[in-house]
Amino acid sequence: MSAILSADDLNDFISPGVACIKPLETIPAQQSEDNSNPYEVTTEDKATASQPLPPAQISLTDCLACSGCVTSAEAVLVTLQSHNEVLTTLDAHPPLRAPWLAHGGTNGLINGSQNISNGITNGINGHYAGDGKLFVASVSPQTRASLAAVFSVSEAEAGNMIAQLLSGPTGLKFGGMHGGDFTWVIDTSVLREACLVAAADEVAASLSPGANAPTAPESEGAYDTTPKKPILTSACPGWICYAEKTHPYVLPHLSRLKSPQALTGTLLKSILSQHYGIPPSQVWHLAIMPCFDKKLEASRSELTSSAWLPSNTSSEDFVRDVDCVITARELLHLASARNISFSSLPRTPLPSSTRTPFPDPKIDTFLFPPARRKNQDALAGPSGGYLYHILRTYQAQHPGSSITVSRGRNADVVEYSLVQGTETIIKMARFYGFRNIQNLVRRLKPTKLSRLPGAKGGVNRRPGAKGAAGGEGVNDYAYVEVMACPGGCTNGGGQIKVTEVEEVRAAEGIQSVNGNIVAPRPGPKEQKEWLARVDEAYFSGSDEEGVDGDGDQEMKDAEAPTKNGFSQGQDVVNGISTSYIGNIMSYWSDITGVEMQKLLYTSYRKVESDVGKKKQSDVERVAGLAVSVGGGW
Template sequence: MSAILSADDLNDFISPSVACIKPIEALPTANEASTTLETEVILGGLEPPSVSADPSNSPSKISLTDCLACSGCVTSAEAVLVSLQSHNEVLGMLDSAPALRIDGPDSAGQFQVLGLDNPGAKLFVASVSPQSRASLAAACGGNTTEAQAGRMIERLLCQPEGLAGGGKFNNGFTWVADTNTAREACLVLGADEVRQGSSTSSKPVLTSSCPGWVCYAEKTHPHVLPHLSRVKSPQALMGTLLKTTLSKKLGISPDRIWHLAVMPCLDKKLEASREELTDSVWAGDGQSGRGVRDVDCVITSKEILMLTESRGIDFFNLPKTQLPPPTTFPDSKLYDFLFPRRRVKTPVKDAGTSGGNLHFILEDVVSRNPGSKLQTVSGRNADVVEYNVISSSGEPIFKAAKYYGFRNIQNIVRKLKPAKASKMPGGRPFGAARKAAAQSKSLDFSYVEIMACPGGCTNGGGQIKVTDPVVAERKGWSSDPGPQEQKDWLAEVDEAYFSMSDSETDGDGSASSNGDGAMEVIDGVCLSYVRDTLAHWSETTGIDLARLAHTSYREVISDVGKDASETQRVIQLAGKIGGGW
């Protein structure tokens, strides 16, 4: 996990009325004779080591949504909570009932959903990130490209040689989408947010696609929340797009659609559980709340291999060849957007492996200022870089930066912290104001790309690691890999990430033109085409685009560990269980 822990944070065992404020029924009462006041909370279906015969001491079950929605007792317990979204949940859902099937279109262009008479039947859809494909491509070896690994994942999820060839009902996924398409939409929305000057985000705008960073900001540095971009992450946007469109076009409720996301990051499981990313926002009154999740389950790159192992499938022997076209999507324009027949754009290494938000913004600024140049200033390490767009006359136009890894994030967070007013009459502000020069220097950034993982998303916590047996076996290593092997492995994953440029890829690169007839293309993304597609999506669903594509954040306040005696008890408990992690 990406959270920075302290003694105040560690509390895997919750005592009643002290830590958890959720109104949990059957929360056991404290045993007055006990001196430890320990109450074990069993999380979402995990079996307790032993079950007491005393009903008053039965384990409480708290869901991941409960914990993410409360006032913030979740810290080290997140390591357990994220395990509730796993490959076992995927298999359990696939084996719960026969899947819904799509029939059509008929002569009138209408689709029919078969199997609705079974209340447990679901329509299975999935989305896969390029970082996960790169991780699995590197694990395959033999110069396997990101596109080839993507085909292997798709075969696993929807073809008879994969999950659809086994299980109780031979269920597979009807559609497997590439989150790169949602990423392109997020890039354009982010550029528009900076162009127009967001009414909800303060300067500088901080990226919000990294859930580890967002969770950290909400819990520890709420003063940065007004700066966070309101644009959803590609995972979240893809979930909203699939559930809104399919429920509208097929005439089924969102809870009949089950969306799986394959991601490089464990914190993406936490993002999927946010109440801000449910149908209560886009189909309700616009307020976050208990609703149907846009993303029902997230599994990581490593868990793809666990999924295949559970079904006795050899992932590395799955065919890498081209698949047949996917089942017709009930909206032709969104079908072309989600499943392009040919992808003509080549990824730019300067954009990095985390989606390229910053690079896209910079290229957009340069394109709107003819004659301008981009200057790069290296920071204290490879994960800190500043960028300046300079006009043809030498004047600064735009300043941005990237900060990766929590140690570097601390610097930007401190510089954004507001000064504390002095309580003395006529006294000067103190705290951050004493470093006025440093603060002034940081505040002239217009945009900052922040990622929790050093090196970016290809180094996510859910990626296949150099220390995993599958890597050692395929590499033929006889001893534990050292730092150099770790560095070489990450370089292989990055190389696979940029290998999507091979033209075996699929895509006509659909593009439209702007008002004067010239295509406005940045990094291979046609802005007018994406905007037109988003407008069509909003019109089709009858929902305002801002409600579909934007999200919100909230300060998380916790009283856990604030009392000194509680802190000591938490340290005692953490020691008993090995330190929390």
């Protein structure tokens, strides 16, 4: 984080620091002399100066490698992950059309074994299959809620419009060089359920006696270590980027669990590449998210195929699990670039007759369930409901207990307690917004022992050491849900802001519903009211109607006694069957041959920078090496 940042700049969307380590200037070219000797030995600096260098470009990976700033939202120089990159990729690679349909549904399967050559050498649409890509997309519920509020539709209808754009007959396939579109559009809420179950298991394992054995400092952020109490959410990439660069002492507290975006990418690429016998690089995954920082998450070296491919795989074959991330605003740009009016897209689901089944029937049922479960209630929050699900899991284990909620100094700091009579079973808290996060990490900072003779050690004298509601310290919390954006993920930097609503509607050729909802110069009050509308769309999603065998519409009960053939008994928490999710995750691990820990978890690392530090000369570096080995000149 830049040292020049002041308190007035802390608006949760921080611009890059001034002292960026990536150069943006080139060395001026020097005129060559006509009488130069071609055999003359020259120095390296002269040789470099004689050749003009192209201007350097900052990629998202470069930003992750630098701790000169906290990369965020609109200020990031996004050159790779944008709607233009989506169109460029669609035009550059012919889509791999489900090869198994051309083989009568067998896809070259012989007695359950895959004929790999079918997935690689067969010509597809007149193109060599090796040049093509299998396009897959995933969409977050917060993005759907943002678009639903803009176009005055339900969240489910907004999801249908997105699917129509990406895969429908009037969508992207009618433009571009190859008429490419996306074979599947996945709802990340499905993988979020897996994340919620895994998060509850992680907390239970962390709180078990003897779970937090001492670890080496260099392995404190490893994926195979158990986080320390209080466990901090890891689904927000802005928060993770900030922690790694400025407060590495919180790394032992971070949840090792992947986010729904990352978990979706791992599942799609690991299964599809195996089933079709194609390298993961031929599976192109687009994620549509509410936050620009999700682009940073997709660029992390830990979230690549290196985590789940065999160890003998060349590092050149490693690819990102998520190839590109765009936001709600960029999705509208994507439609506009192909002259598609997003508001005119059908609000109905794509016909089931045109749906391409996922190659694995069991995973297909998991990714595309017969019923769409509604989002959790407002008490769970708009950021996935991690804390709420863990709390409900503990409540199910303690019949008769109740949940109490205490608000802190502002609406983004909330404390939750599970109590039974006069006993407090477990405490958790929610910290949203950068200012609140700063207070949290300040309280977690280890105390330094005084070197003065007779001084007391281990005494925390920081005024902010109390809990969210003014009670005990944060170390009494078992779990803390941390999100960088105030108000949570529905207020992500990539969501459509109140200042953009009228512009978006005008571009779509529609008028505001119920008159103008914003003032000529909307301010914080109008943005707060707009966020309430987005939250309403997010929480009001209802179960989707299904079609029975007679073709009549019927409502599917998300709390049915059975789900996808698995019995739902006492293990159902908040409408999610723990045994069913565990069965699917185990099945995924079995069919890919990758241990579940590598599929579900990731790691974190301390990021250090040379910004502001004096660069060592060659003489100083050699002298240091000589001293370290006990020698001299």
